[in-house]
Amino acid sequence: MPEGYLTxxxxxxxxxxxxxxxxxxxxxxNNVEQRRNRYMYWDGTALAADKIDAGITAEMQQDxxxxxxxxxxxxxxxxxxxxxxxxxxxxxxxxxxxxAGVNNPPVTMSAQGIQLKMGxxxxxxxxxxxxxxxxxPGQHYLENESVSxxxxxxxxxxxYGLIWFNAYASTTKSSGWFFYPAVSSGVEIVKNDILxxxxxxxxxxxxxxxxxxNLEKVEVYNIQGAKVLSVSINPxxxxxxxxxxxxxxVKAYADGNVYxxxxxxxxxx
Numbered sequence: 001m002p003e004g005y006l007t008x009x010x011x012x013x014x015x016x017x018x019x020x021x022x023x024x025x026x027x028x029x030n031n032v033e034q035r036r037n038r039y040m041y042w043d044g045t046a047l048a049a050d051k052i053d054a055g056i057t058a059e060m061q062q063d064x065x066x067x068x069x070x071x072x073x074x075x076x077x078x079x080x081x082x083x084x085x086x087x088x089x090x091x092x093x094x095x096x097x098x099x100a101g102v103n104n105p106p107v108t109m110s111a112q113g114i115q116l117k118m119g120x121x122x123x124x125x126x127x128x129x130x131x132x133x134x135x136x137p138g139q140h141y142l143e144n145e146s147v148s149x150x151x152x153x154x155x156x157x158x159x160y161g162l163i164w165f166n167a168y169a170s171t172t173k174s175s176g177w178f179f180y181p182a183v184s185s186g187v188e189i190v191k192n193d194i195l196x197x198x199x200x201x202x203x204x205x206x207x208x209x210x211x212x213x214n215l216e217k218v219e220v221y222n223i224q225g226a227k228v229l230s231v232s233i234n235p236x237x238x239x240x241x242x243x244x245x246x247x248x249x250v251k252a253y254a255d256g257n258v259y260x261x262x263x264x265x266x267x268x269x
Contacts, residue, residue: 001026001037002055005178007138009081009118012069015225016249016260020066020088020182022056025049025156038156041065042087047109049160058183063088066182070225072115081118085142085154091226094154096144096164107154107162111226116154117143121176124151139176195259197250201266204241206250214254221249240265 005024013019026036038049039056041064056065066088074082085094093113098105121135142154144164154177155165196209208218218238220229223246231238235252245267252259 001178002053002180004055005138005180009140010069010179012071012076012081012083014070015086015091015221018068018088020068022061022065022180022182023067024055024178024180025176026178035156035158038160039065040067040156040162042089042092042109044089044092047107047162049156049162051160055180056183061183069118074115074117079119079123083116083118083142084113085116086113086225096146096152098147098164104157104163104165107164114144114146117145119143135176138178140179142177195250195252195261197252197261197263201264202240203266204239206238206240206263208236208238208252210236212252212254212259216253218253219251221251223247 002024010021011019023040025038025040036051037053037055038051040049041047041062043064050065052060064087068086068088069081069083070086070093072082072084074080076082087093087109092109092111094116095108095110095113096105097108118140120137121139121141122137124141125135144152144154146152147164152164152166155163157163196212198207198209206218206220208215215235217230217232218235219227219231220238220240220243222228228243228248229238229240243265245265247262247264250261250263
């Protein structure tokens with residue numbers, strides 16, 4: 001198993017100050033080699049996993065492999081966290097739909113995901129929810145409690161599709177996830193509140209200070225964390241006429257850094 005995964009709970013973060021992870025599922029014990037070192041991805045169309053035995057390097061890193069945890073309504077404590085799982089690609093979240101009532105249904109994505117309960121895989125082992133495998137520190141489960149009392153866990157199938165795995169006492173799979181801080185060439189170095197963008201409040205245009213060199217793209221997020229605008233061609237001027245009045249987070253990507261600030265769109269007279 002690739003080194004570098006967290007041995008404690010991953011950080012819960014926000015769209016304004018994201019902390020990104022690569023998520024890997026790996027079954028050991030008597031399980032076959034096929035079920036090891038599988039990294040979950042969402043590319044905007046397909047939700048699946050790639051088997052990458054050496055781990056994801058900076059050269060291999062892509063947005064599709066990057067996920068963050070957002071706080072859900074549940075109350076956290078020392079042993080459990082309640083989160084939404086958000087993709088970097090388009091802020092879509094892990095979701096659940098099983099109208100057909102099938103066993104181990106596929107995982108879906110939606111703008112508003114489902115709350116997931118996170119705990120250690122050792123907890124499930126202690127509850128005799130699986131056998132054979134001995135969990136290690138840093139191995140966590142993600143449970144879909146909307147189908148309680150069935151224990152439905154985020155997992156990867158043998159064909160690398162994402163499924164809600166209905167755990168039962170004789171299963172040999174732990175449904176454990178390992179969280180790796182997403183390595184990159186520096187694009188996740190966020191420098192908050194030092195982006196010179198104007199005016200504020202703005203109306204139909206945002207201007208980015210031309211002193212920011214090598215500007216690659218600018219993204220605008222609403223207060224709910226959804227990306228509402230992305231400009232990579234002449235990103236120093238943004239047409240914001242389609243945005244509704246309210247508070248926005250503006251992020252500018254340049255030289256491997258992310259610069260951000262908050263701006264208000266004025267209410268139309």
